[in-house]
Amino acid sequence: MELKKVVVIGAGTMGQGIAQWFVQxxxxxxxADINEKQVRAAIENMSKSWDKLEKKGKFTSSQTEEFNNNIxxxxxxxxxxxxxxxxxxxxxxxxxxxxxxxDLDARMSKQTIFATNTSSIPVSTIAKNLSSERQKxxxxxxxxxxxxxxxxxxxxxxxWTDRNISTSLFDxxxxxxxxxxxxKDSPGFIxxxxxxxxxxxxxxxxxxENKEKISEIDNVMKSVGGFKMGPFELMDLIGIxxxxxxxxxxxxxxxxxxxxxxxxxxxxxxxxxxLGRKSKKGxxxxx
Amino acid sequence: xxxxxxxxxxDFPYYEKFRDSGVTFFDLEMDxxxxxxxSEYANCDAILDFANIDPERKMSYLKYLDFEFQKPIxxxxxxxxxxxxxxxxxxxxxxxxxxxxxxxDSFEAYIESETAKKALDWIGSITGKKPIQVSSPGIGFTFxxxxxxxxxxxxxxxxxxxxxxxxxxxxxxxxVNYPLGPFEWLSMIGPKPVLQLLDELYNVTGEARYxxxxxxxxxxxxxxx
Numbered sequence: 001m002e003l004k005k006v007v008v009i010g011a012g013t014m015g016q017g018i019a020q021w022f023v024q025x026x027x028x029x030x031x032a033d034i035n036e037k038q039v040r041a042a043i044e045n046m047s048k049s050w051d052k053l054e055k056k057g058k059f060t061s062s063q064t065e066e067f068n069n070n071i072x073x074x075x076x077x078x079x080x081x082x083x084x085x086x087x088x089x090x091x092x093x094x095x096x097x098x099x100x101x102x103d104l105d106a107r108m109s110k111q112t113i114f115a116t117n118t119s120s121i122p123v124s125t126i127a128k129n130l131s132s133e134r135q136k137x138x139x140x141x142x143x144x145x146x147x148x149x150x151x152x153x154x155x156x157x158x159x160w161t162d163r164n165i166s167t168s169l170f171d172x173x174x175x176x177x178x179x180x181x182x183x184k185d186s187p188g189f190i191x192x193x194x195x196x197x198x199x200x201x202x203x204x205x206x207x208x209e210n211k212e213k214i215s216e217i218d219n220v221m222k223s224v225g226g227f228k229m230g231p232f233e234l235m236d237l238i239g240i241x242x243x244x245x246x247x248x249x250x251x252x253x254x255x256x257x258x259x260x261x262x263x264x265x266x267x268x269x270x271x272x273x274x275l276g277r278k279s280k281k282g283x284x285x286x287x
Numbered sequence: 288x289x290x291x292x293x294x295x296x297x298d299f300p301y302y303e304k305f306r307d308s309g310v311t312f313f314d315l316e317m318d319x320x321x322x323x324x325x326s327e328y329a330n331c332d333a334i335l336d337f338a339n340i341d342p343e344r345k346m347s348y349l350k351y352l353d354f355e356f357q358k359p360i361x362x363x364x365x366x367x368x369x370x371x372x373x374x375x376x377x378x379x380x381x382x383x384x385x386x387x388x389x390x391x392d393s394f395e396a397y398i399e400s401e402t403a404k405k406a407l408d409w410i411g412s413i414t415g416k417k418p419i420q421v422s423s424p425g426i427g428f429t430f431x432x433x434x435x436x437x438x439x440x441x442x443x444x445x446x447x448x449x450x451x452x453x454x455x456x457x458x459x460x461x462x463v464n465y466p467l468g469p470f471e472w473l474s475m476i477g478p479k480p481v482l483q484l485l486d487e488l489y490n491v492t493g494e495a496r497y498x499x500x501x502x503x504x505x506x507x508x509x510x511x512x
Contacts, residue, residue, distance in 0.1 A: 184447075194437060197437055198433060198437060222391065225466070227466060
């Protein structure tokens with residue numbers, strides 16, 4: 001497989017990171033968003049990041065010049081219609097995603113592969129209204145934040161996905177230094193499903209809010225397990241509200257399966273405005 | 288001078304290191320650990336137990352050690368409801384978790400006496416891991432309990448045909464920086480202890496979240512066979 005032109009739709013944190021990574025592979029990339037200001041800011045951030053990396057010796061000046069030439073910001077109307085791949089990284093809203101892809105299906109080349117970076121909506125649900133030819137070219141590509149650094153890409157087969165396409169993309173990502181992992185269209189995919197109990201079990205061990213025990217559990221998981229961060233400090237970093245949302249979404253998708261059940265302490269924390277680092281109060285204080 | 292009696296099953300990690308450590312060592316399957324050995328127990332500072340056996344046997348075996356020898360006991364309770372054992376066994380002065388091999392440089396230790404502290408420091412010197420004190424052993428301590436839940440979910444995902452073991456290992460290492468993937472950890476620990484701890488959690492709490500995957504149970508039974 002060869003990718004020459006890629007479009008990333010959504011200039012938020014994930015979209016920016018995904019676009020940056022594709023540019024760094026020497027691919028002509030367009031970053032599109034309905035908010036032009038956000039696109040400009042995202043491209044400026046990328047440019048600053050490349051400057052810093054050039055100063056650190058990670059890239060040469062000719063590489064950063066090429067990167068800057070290979071990224072273009074556009075609105076969603078002006079995108080390459082002949083792109084090889086479109087990756088959507090917009091708000092997690094089923095209807096908005098459906099509408100976007102239906103519009104793109106009508107306008108873009110029949111050869112273009114469509115991918116969603118969704119973390120919580122089934123890939124097949126997003127593809128349901130597309131033409132049958134496009135459904136075969138539709139899959140999930142789930143990147144992890146920060147996308148230019150984190151190596152994992154979950155390559156998700158939807159109900160209609162042509163397995164040759166997902167396998168070719170898997171091989172392509174591997175050839176570019178990513179660590180792809182293939183999975184089926186299932187709630188939470190791999191990481192957001194398997195990681196649930198890293199947090200969920202920590203709450204069951206904790207039982208009730210206790211600062212010393214929180215610190216003990218984090219310390220054990222790092223110094224005994226070898227994990228980089230303990231479950232509570234990781235929730236503080238991710239956002240306790242975001243973590244609760246993901247837990248609740250997976251739990252509901254599995255019809256309230258007890259293995260995924262969120263914990264009352266999470267809910268208390270969110271309801272009392274203790275959301276982690278971003279609110280300066282979480283399982284730890286950050287004043 | 289370290290004057291300990293070590294009791295161990297052969298599937299325990301660090302078996303050779305403890306066997307060759309110079310203290311009185313009994314393999315619970317190969318040796319006769321009790322008959323005619325009273326003097327070894329009478330002269331020791333503490334009995335260090337590393338038996339990986341089912342919970343009912345573990346309780347009656349610890350009660351036997353407690354009653355028969357009246358010596359401090361320090362026991363690996365990775366697979367058991369440690370809080371209950373501590374309450375039931377008068378001379379159980381410390382417990383620890385070494386059966387599940389973490390990738391860090393420490394192991395969990397619950398310490399109730401100076402004798403237990405010294406014994407756990409000695410265990411640390413043999414294994415090359417530092418004891419870190421925890422407030423209670425709970426059910427299967429913290430690291431084993433969390434790990435078995437992650438591995439169990441990986442087996443449920445296999446049952447659902449969601450992904451392959453290799454892809455799940457890749458995803459957890461490169462998506463969330465886990466030191467090992469769930470199946471890599473499983474290959475180090477073996478499926479049987481994972482199943483045993485899940486069953487202990489399920490039996491003690493009665494909570495459905497601890498039901499083991501059928502595939503894990505099958506794997507553990509095949510492994511045993």
